[in-house]
Amino acid sequence: MDTQAWLAINALPGMGALRIAQLVARQPEWPQGWLAALPGRAAGELRLWLEHPERSPLQRIIDETLAWQQQRPNRHVLHRDHPAWPELLNELPDPPVVLWAQGDLGALAGPRLAMVGTRRPTSEGTHNAQTFARDLTQRGWCVVSGMALGIDGVAQRAALNAGGSTIAVLGCGVDMIYPASHRELHEQLSRLPGGLLLSEHPPGTRARPAFFPRRNRIVTGLSLGTLVVEATEKSGSLVSARLTLEQNRELFVLPGSLHNVQARGCLALLREGSAHLACSVDDIIADLGHWAQAFIPTSEVVGQAALSIDPPPHTQPLPETLPDPLLAALSATPMPIDLLVHATGVTVSDCQQRLLMLELEGWVSQQAGGWVRLPRP
Incomplete structure (x- = not known):
C-alpha cells in the first residue's frame, strides 16, 4: 500500500490505531479485502474515496498532508510500507497507523533508548541526563524522548550537542512548538543531522492532555529500553515505565537519595524489582547489547571502553573496599x-x-x- 492509502485508512471514521492493527494482522488484500473487513461506515467512506476521490473528505486530508510534505525535503510520512518505518512499533498492540516526520530519518537507523524523567530535575539529575545522553550517542545509540520540560529536553539537547541522534515524539503536530520555551530545540531537531520530530497527529494539531499518554507509548515503543533519570512518586514518567514493561522492553533507573523527592519514583521501581539499576551506560548496553546487534555490529555494542558519568582526571578503578x-x-x-x-x-x-x-x-x-x-x- 502506498502513502495515500495509509493516510486514507488512518482517517477512516470509527476506527483508531487498535482496530486498524487488528485488521492489519489479518493481512487483507488491498483494497477488496479491506472493504470486506471494515465496518459499514468506514467501508463506505473508503469505497467512496477509491471510486470518487474528488467527492471524498478523505482526499482533502490526503492533499493537505502531501502539500505539507512537498514544502520541505526533510518532511516525510511514515507507515508500515515505508522503508524507514521502525519495525519495533509493529510489536505494539496499537501502533500508530501513520507518523508525520520532520528532520533526519537517519535517526531511526540505529539502536534506540528512551530517556524520561521529571520536569523539575535537580542539578544532579540534569547532569546525569546530559552525561548518559552524550555517552549513549557516542556509542551509536539514539536517544528517544518527548521534548518535554526537564529531563526530556536536557537529554535531547545533550545528544545533539554531542553530534548524536535523538528523536522527539510530540503530543501535537510536528509543526507545533510545545512547550513554547523549546522553540530552539524544536528547530534544532528539525534541521540538525541526527535530529527528528515524530507525531501520529497531522500538522496543525495543537497539544491536548489526552495526547500525551498516547505519545508515551510511541516513545517507549520505538526503543529497546527506557531509562528513568529522576521521577517523583506520581510522575508521568512512571506511565512510561509501565508502558515499557507492558511492551516487554527493559526498564532502567538511576539511583537517587532517599531524601530526594525527585528520585522517589525511581527508588520505588527498584524496590518493586521491576527495573534495573543503571550507574553507567555500560550497565544498559550489557543488558541490551544482544538486541542492538540488529542495528550495529556487536563489536561496537559491547566492545568499547566503559563510559561513566564525568570521571575526574586520572580516576582510579573503584577498589573492592569501597x-x-x-x-x-x-x-x-x-x-x-x-x-x-x-x-x-x-x-x-x-x-x-x-x-x-x-x-x-x-x-x-x-x-x-x-x-x-x-x-x-
Whole structure:
C-alpha cells in the first residue's frame, strides 16, 4: 500500500490505531479485502474515496498532508510500507497507523533508548541526563524522548550537542512548538543531522492532555529500553515505565537519595524489582547489547571502553573496599558529592551507587549541603 492509502485508512471514521492493527494482522488484500473487513461506515467512506476521490473528505486530508510534505525535503510520512518505518512499533498492540516526520530519518537507523524523567530535575539529575545522553550517542545509540520540560529536553539537547541522534515524539503536530520555551530545540531537531520530530497527529494539531499518554507509548515503543533519570512518586514518567514493561522492553533507573523527592519514583521501581539499576551506560548496553546487534555490529555494542558519568582526571578503578574511602572522607559536616568525588578519586556513578547502599544500611545520610556520616552504636 502506498502513502495515500495509509493516510486514507488512518482517517477512516470509527476506527483508531487498535482496530486498524487488528485488521492489519489479518493481512487483507488491498483494497477488496479491506472493504470486506471494515465496518459499514468506514467501508463506505473508503469505497467512496477509491471510486470518487474528488467527492471524498478523505482526499482533502490526503492533499493537505502531501502539500505539507512537498514544502520541505526533510518532511516525510511514515507507515508500515515505508522503508524507514521502525519495525519495533509493529510489536505494539496499537501502533500508530501513520507518523508525520520532520528532520533526519537517519535517526531511526540505529539502536534506540528512551530517556524520561521529571520536569523539575535537580542539578544532579540534569547532569546525569546530559552525561548518559552524550555517552549513549557516542556509542551509536539514539536517544528517544518527548521534548518535554526537564529531563526530556536536557537529554535531547545533550545528544545533539554531542553530534548524536535523538528523536522527539510530540503530543501535537510536528509543526507545533510545545512547550513554547523549546522553540530552539524544536528547530534544532528539525534541521540538525541526527535530529527528528515524530507525531501520529497531522500538522496543525495543537497539544491536548489526552495526547500525551498516547505519545508515551510511541516513545517507549520505538526503543529497546527506557531509562528513568529522576521521577517523583506520581510522575508521568512512571506511565512510561509501565508502558515499557507492558511492551516487554527493559526498564532502567538511576539511583537517587532517599531524601530526594525527585528520585522517589525511581527508588520505588527498584524496590518493586521491576527495573534495573543503571550507574553507567555500560550497565544498559550489557543488558541490551544482544538486541542492538540488529542495528550495529556487536563489536561496537559491547566492545568499547566503559563510559561513566564525568570521571575526574586520572580516576582510579573503584577498589573492592569501597566503604573505607567514602566513609573516611565523610564526617558530621555535610560534604557535597563533587568534593567527595574529588577527595576519594572514585567516579560520580560509583560514588552515587555506593552512597545509596550506605544510606540504606544506615551509615550515611544526605542533608542540606551534602552527605554526612552517621554515628554508629
